[in-house]
Amino acid sequence: MIPELGNFALMLAAVVAVMQGVLPIAGTLVRNPQTQITLQSLARPTAALQFVLIAFAFGALATSFLNNDFSVLYVSQHSNSLLPKPYQFAAVWGGHEGSLLLWVLLLSLWTVAVAVFSRSLPLDMVARVIGVLGLISVGFLLFILTTSNPFERLLPAALDGKDLNPLLQDPGLVIHPPMLYMGYVGMAVAFAFAVSALMSGRLDAAWARWSRPWTVVAWTFLTFGIGLGSWWAYYELGWGGWWFWDPVENASLMPWLVGTALIHSLMVTEKRGSFKAWTVLLAIAAFSLSLLGTFLVRSGVLTSVHAFASDPKRGVFVLIFLAVVVGASLTLFAWRAPRVALGGRMELVSRESFLLANSVLLVVATAAVLLGTIYPLIIDALNLGKLSVGPPYFNAVFAPLLVPTVFLIIPGSVARWRDANVREIAHKLRWTFAGAVALAVLLPFVLGGWSLGAAFGLFLGCWVALGTAQQVILRVSKPGRIGASFWGQHIAHFGMAVLVIGITGVKCYEVERDVRMQIGDVVTIAPYTFRLNSLDEVRGPNYKAVRADVQVLRNDKVIEILQPEKRRYFSSAMAMTEAGIDSGFMRDLYVSLGEPLDDARTEWSMRVYYKPFVPWLWGGVLLMVLGGVLAALDRRYRQ
Amino acid sequence: MKPRTKRFALIAAGIVVLCAAAAFVLNAFQSNLVFFFTPTQVSQGEAPKGRTFRAGGMVKEGSLVRDNAAAGGGNTVRFVITDTVHEMPVTYVGLLPDLFKEGKGVVAQGKLGEDGVFVASEVLAKHDENYMPPEAQHAMDQATAAKAAKSVQTPAPVKGNP
DSSP: HHHHHHHHHHHHHHHHHHHHHHHHHTTTOOHHHHHHHHHHHHHHHHHHHHHHHHHHHHHHHHHHHHHTTTTTTHHHOOOTSOOOOHHHHHHHSSHHHHHHHHHHHHHHHHHHHHHTTTTTHHHHHHHHHHHHHHHHHHHHHHHHHHHTTTTTTOOOOSSSSSOOOOOGGGGHHHHHHHHHHOOOOOOOOOOOOHHHHHHHHHOHHHHHHHHHHHHHHHHHHHHHHHHHHHHHHHHHSSSSSSSOHHOOOHHHHHHHHHHHHHHHHOOOHHHHOOHHHHHHHHHHHHHHHHHHHHHHHHOOSSOOOOOOOHHHHHHHHHHHHHHHHHHHHHHHHHHGGGOOOOOOOOSSHHHHHHHHHHHHHHHHHHHHHHHHHHHHHHHHHHTOOOOOHHHHHHHHHHHHHHHHHHHHHHHHHSSOOSSSOHHHHHEEEEEEEEHHHHHHHHHHHTEEEEEOHHHHHHHHHHHHHHHHHHHHHHTTTTTTOOHHHHHHHHHHHHHHHHHHHHHHHHHHHHEEEEEEEEOOOEEEEEEEEEEEEEEEEOOSSSSSEEEEEEEETTTTEEEEEEEOEEEEEETTTOOEOOOEEEEEESEEEEEEEEOOSTTTSSSSEEEEEEEEEHHHHHHHHHHHHHHHHHHHGGGGGGG | OOHHHHHHHHHHHHHHHHHHHHHHHHHHHTTEEEEOOOHHHTTOOSOSSSSSSSEEEEETOOOOEEEEEOTTTEEEEEEEEESSSSSSEEEEEOOTTOOOOSSEEEEEEEEETTTSSSEEEEEEEEOOOOOOOOOHHHHHHHHHHHHHHHHSSOOOOOOOOO
């Protein structure tokens, strides 16, 4: 009964979404002022009603999971009676259908947030934004109802479920997809604002100011979601890597890159009235790339962890949806753009030009990632052969494009608006530059070996960190209230610096040893010694595991005991590596079990890593998230 | 500079930078494409020597050998990839992924040695028990199709006409 109610609620939600998508926008087009207000006022209540209905449907699906209702096909495919309760709940979005339901739930949540926090906006703008969001919701609800219904029954019911993919049974999975989706879907809000501004023909500073906090919040969630995904891959896949240039990772990175360009471009549009057309294009691109990400992950075209199911109907639907969204918004853009007034004048060297340069670099980097991600798919689809584009391509392309981007952060935030002077900027930053060079030359000796790459990466990180610190000190020493967005900007930039130093440190100083070990064997990565103490059989709620006890010694003192596991899940007989990790401020020690090398299972292949600076990666991401939160909380936006 | 000259300079500089970036990206792209070959294609000499490519199919039953002689923590393994028609020996140093099993699909990336042994630098892990890497599936399908085609081209002699 519960699943049927959920299904019914979802159908009603689709009807309400159509109303939300059509009526308020119609209200902005009719002549009669009375009808105008009546229709436009429908935006908020329909958004609220839609949220209630989708939340009900989501609740119904979650209840089916928690009740172990294996007569629901989706539940039987992604859950198991032995699965711990929190994972049964998280399993709601452990597969294709449920994650789409999560997508629309978050979309309606964002819509309600827009409805609530838009008191200061003119009613016609609210009507357009909520209307556009409603149309997007119609598309996704139809997608769910026609191709991917999570409430489909299985008759006769399964005795027990197939279980959630063991890789996904992890606290990281419980929050990674919702965060990432909050970011993806948040880009829909930025998109809706841009499209509404195009519709109204009022592409002005006010639009940019309304759109900014929403875009920053979306970017913050996206940053956090990507960071969580990377962290999850790092400790859960057991390979010690934190970024694989997997298509699914690329799918989330592309909207992030464009989103980063967008939040900066929006600032220029708000403050100087420039770059309006560019900003609108970035907003359209960011959301289109979010949709493309959904398409890449959900259509099963990718050979990846995340490709849950392969069903061409779904891919075609998303592809058509993508074509409609991109096509319609670009047509609207082409129609309206000639009317957009030019913004304030700017000189060749000015804060605007630095921001524009970075914007373009980020877009080029996105294009490069896009090429590497979809080219193999296109070639495959055209039957021209099978090929892949590996990490070497992305590394070769990405670093040279992002190095100048990161470098320009500092001169860009020092330069004056409209007309800046190169000599003046150089004068202001000369000691910062000298300091960064000195640190870059000296630090590698401390860290264990000088190399050009290490020095260069450290220079870049130190440059941004010192430059940010310099600006904060200069500002704090002056009187006057400092807005939250000032802290947001500089904390986020500082986070980028920490991330760059972290990446450099891991790349240049990581040590990896693949070894065979028996009980009592040791392996040394100076100054640490790892000793395999024992191997035990342990039992979890739905798996059996071999757990190794690895002592880590430093100067003959035990500093940590790591317990990597090799699990075997009952329901799928799937093997899983659980790494043992000790995190410090400067480094991680990482041990994972390979496989038994003899029949008695006393000798195992093991992988032992010394990973410096890994905690800095997560620290950098968290600082960027903090910066985003502060920027969105700025008092200016709450008027 | 006059405003117009300045704008022109800005646009020209932008175009030059974009072209440079595009040329650089496409160059990196070209040199990092990794092509896929089936064991049949490899046995027919279609795969390049000395260039990295991917090969896939099934791990032949009973072909997995660990090189226990290698001391000092060497984890050398040898196995054979087959598409049921042709076979291809592989060596790999390192830890095999969790789901590497005899009789299951596999994709390996590496170079073909002079002796015809594929030296893998990477054995790809796919995280689902029943999941067949599409490339491996492709190799098997190709081989099956080739077999079927052959049996059509040289039909068994049939006596009598209807």
